[in-house]
Amino acid sequence: MLRPERMSKVSVTGSKRVIDDVIEATYEHHSLHVTDYDERYEGFSPGESLDGAETVNEKLVTVRSLESILDVEGDEADGARPIDDEALEAELADVRERVNDLNDRRDELKAEIRDREEELDRMEPFADLGIELDLLGGYDSLEVVVGEAKPEAVEATLADADGIEAFEVFAGSDIVAIFARPADGAEEGVLQDSLVGVDIALLEVPEAEASPSEYVAELEREREELQNDLDEIEAELAAVKEEAAGFLLRAEEQLTIEAEKKQAPLSFATTENAFIAEGWVPTETFSDLRAAITDAVGDHAEVEELERASFTPDGDHHTEAVADGGAEREAATDGGHATHGSDDPPVVQNNGSAAGPFELLVQGFGRPKYSEFDPTLLVFLTFPLMFGFMIGDVGYGVLYAAIGAFLYSRYDGTFRELGAVALWAGGFTILFGIYFGIDVFGYHAYQLLPGDVHWPVDGKGLSPADIDWALSFLVASVLFGLAHLNVGHILSFVSNYQQHDLKHALYEGGSWLLILNGAWVWIFSQHLPGPKPDFLFDSFSILTFGAVSFAGFPVAVGYAAIVAILLGIVLLAIGEPPELAEVLSPIVNVISYARIMAVLLAKGGMALAVNLLAFGAYIGEGGEGSFHFIFSADYLEYIQNHPEEYELVFAGITTAFDPASIGAVGVVALVGGIVVAVVGHIVVLALGVTSAGIQAVRLEYVEFFGNFYEGGGDSYLPFGYDRQYTADEE
Amino acid sequence: MLEATNELGNVALQAGGTLTDANAAAALAVGLAALGAGYAERGIGSAAVGAMAEDDDLFVNGLILTVLPETIVILALVVVFIV
Incomplete structure (x- = not known):
């Protein structure tokens, strides 16, 4: 899962007589990522296009220029069906004549109008x-x-x-x-x-x-007339577009496919009578491809697996030779296996259907290189978690999930993947909403449960009563960051170890691991307790509902941690002296995760503010308790009569509505309050995406990826085409 | 000039009030950090939009660079918990 799909380098060698059939079979199979021949074999020159490539290209240019004149954008398709070459030619000539004629007249008219205007x-x-x-x-x-x-x-x-x-x-x-x-x-x-x-x-x-x-009057009159003529021409062009758009899209696709096939030999190595095509296929599909080509041309072409790319860097000692090499290789075309280049395999990410959509987020940063870990799975495990924790509201979560479900079911491609990401994020938002007291749009719905329920989590930390929770969430965010960054540094350690050796891994991964964990263990130790705030340690008991009490690591551990930091710095100084300037980054990056708690409070606070405006709120226990919403005029009066018990924060807009005596002011207030609530929650919902979403993505990209991930791999573009507007002739 | 500044400092310290209140000073620190982050993002943001106008693929890079200075505020927030 952390690695892309394994790729094999294959070569297809054959007689030029069968080059057409081989191209056809390979194209149909749609799995070979052809690499350009770089003249590395003596006696082989790059191939030339097949006969007729030029005519096909000319037609393709015509079709594309017609499409651009008519503004055909691709959504005008009128059903996929096959198209044969003669019909294509005839209809293309006809459409071209009509369109060119209209286009010339349109240009003329435009020029004349421009003259008049000047x-x-x-x-x-x-x-x-x-x-x-x-x-x-x-x-x-x-x-x-x-x-x-x-x-x-x-x-x-x-x-x-x-x-x-x-x-x-x-x-x-x-x-x-x-x-x-x-x-x-x-x-x-x-x-x-x-x-x-x-x-x-x-x-x-x-x-x-x-x-x-x-x-001037005469010029204006002339311009008017010309404009009328122009409108007529435009209308005629629109009519032609209506009629011909479907055909043009089919023709373009057909010609593109033909042109790709005809130009394929440009990346082959050829002699007078033979050709070699090299490229990458996923190792799994290799035998399938070989079968397809053998089916097509029998033994006139030889398909061979040259190497299986390993995930460690290029170089002969890293690649695994394929078992059946040996004798067969020597029998192949002369010089065919002299050397394999050091070109990197294209990358097919392999993350399954659940984590797959999160490739979108990873590719936003950069597609992984073949030799790199693919962090998609880790993004899948952490992004929804962070997002859900930051918003933490059943109501918003359901809406995000609904938007996600809509995108997922209605669209294809990027939007579909985005929809899947939103579904996961929405799901975790709901889960954390329940954790925070079944929050529904800022309202603690657990109060509605039968019986006198006391929810173990007091809230997000917005009220005077649950301020300790806010601090505990701060500690939780930081601990999450510490774990997240440890994963990053461990991956960096492992990949350095695999690509170089233990020494490099210790210098580049180990040093940071020592500094990171040393620093934070020291912070959570009893050594020098003076400036360390109490909540660092109290939080553990709050977060675990009293199950764990933690007073900090013993002083001895604190000293050990300092030793670890120093050791880390020494390793860094030996291995990567320029990076000494960033020696504080393990602390800084972990603190950066405090934004999770900050966004949690900010979003919770905004939802609270909206509800407070619309429905009114008071703080219980004489101003020391939590926020409660008022909702009704009766209750507002009750609150106002007991100021020693309840501190009124804001009376609310809708509370002016009194069902006992329905007055104009009350009705206006009710409508106004509901408008405030709806608009306010929509704003919070939208800001939730931009703040929670962007902050979570940023933690992945900057803090997490920064440790071990570069990106910049090649995408896998197999030779072939997914027909969209035309149907296959068979 | 130097003397005047010194004098001002003395007056501020003697008079007390906001400037010697640790909480207020921490709040001021966060506020100034936020101002600094905002100022930094102002430049980065405009450059990022300019770069995106040239090449849409730079969107993610632009986004990352634009949000980088935000950490300054979060670091300043630590001050609030320590005082």
Whole structure:
């Protein structure tokens, strides 16, 4: 479970005469992850595509471009059925002609509309100015400038300018036309020169016969007409899409399959008459694959298991030779087994159906390498636990599980896996909800049980009465973190031991284990009791309902722990000196798990606040007990009359509703209170995902994976295709 | 300047009140740690969103990096239990 599926490297060697059949059989079997040939064998060159690959690719490009023009996205499929090559060709030509024609016209219309719009942009300011275009230029003694500027600024500047004898400014809403008579002897362009200091965007005066406003009106009319034409074309394209989408999807799939088959030899090693294809298959399916190929071509091709990849790193002394190697290998094609490369096998994670969906969370960080432990099982064992503990509420748990069940049953792929994760998380949320006193949306439902039940767990630690529980949950979180990190470091120790040797394992895994456990054993020991708060030790008795009382490890154990820490630091200093800087991380990372308790309190507190607003709450035992909700007007009155016994926190919104005398205010309060409760709980539910979910994922990714996990494996992409839109012809 | 600061410290210590109350100081420590974490996440978050705009696959990395500084607050919380 902690390892991916075992992979075998296989080679398929055969005569080129049967290459088609071998490809067909392998493709059908859909299990061989073909590795590219890297020219490592003398006399073998990379293969070439089979005949006809180019035509298939051309058609595929056509189909894909048509799909992109028509916006075909894949959900337009109209039932899977086979499609034969001739029909495909004929229909493709027909669709292409229609679509290209419509598309050309659409492009033309769009270009024309764009032209009109540019012209409009140019003309609109002049229409706004309201001066005929031919009046804006062509004077002997006047200079004219049109631009976007503030008229006051222009006037102020020109009034002070040298070389301007007189001027007048005509202003539209954000455009000005400035007419000026230069002083005698002033140079040409004096008007523009004197406007240098003004914030003005100059406009060129367009040449047009009509008056600007008429011209603008005409342009708008033309644009309107063109737009209508364009809409018609779009509608026609939509009709074509409706008709042809199913066909295009089928054609694309068919052609993709054909193209993949035709291009397969590109990753083979070939000579003039023979070929070798190498790749990985899961060891279990190897004999099946061999049978399939032998069925297809008899003894014209030889399928052989070259090696079974071991989980320790690459290198000859680590790989296990397959038993039947020897003589058969020498008989194979010349040079075929000279060396095996050091390429890593692709990774097929193997976690069964329960833990399987949690591969999603692991892959979020990175797919495991073949030589690494696959932590999916451990994520499966801890993620729902942490999530459930943080939310701990039957009501929310049922909702999460319901959302999960919905996703799980309605979708495929990622959403389905997400649904399964949500189902597990919801289930544990329900379990912990029961633990915390059958909490249903923050209400301790155990009070409804018959008889005077005293629930052993007082609550999440929100009320004055159960503050000890809050501290106990803090200790529980930290102890969980300690256990979790120990698992991480042990895995690191084991994998270092398997990949290198005991020395490395001691330096890289053992040192951290010593520091981690030494530090925390010391913290829980009686050595130097001064700064250690009492709750560290009291919690054990609270959490076990008094069954265990723990006063801390004896002082001698404390000293031993200090020795362990020092030993760990020494090992680290010898083995990994740069990591000495992180020597405190075993303490820090464990404390980081305190967030579990923090989120528990925060979520519980939010649910409490929502209920408190809606239904009112008091604290029993004169303000020293726990929170209780009020719900009814009668009860509120009773509470208010006994202030020495009950400390009222908030009267609540719905408690204004009095069934004895139904008044308008009461009904409004009832509705308002229920709205507050519903909206509030939805917010808590959503924030539960983002805080509990993200914090739990973070503990896995940062604190836990950080110890032993890198990720970055190759995914297993077997040669073959899962048909979705087409049916097989057989 | 140094003298003035010194003087201020003396006054604060003599006058007592909030600054010499251990609980208040612990609360202040947590608050400041939270402020620091928030400030750190501000930069990381914007960089992470920028990176995600380039490449969606960086979502998880961005998420991890963004939540890293939160631990500072949790570490500061330890102070509350020790005083």
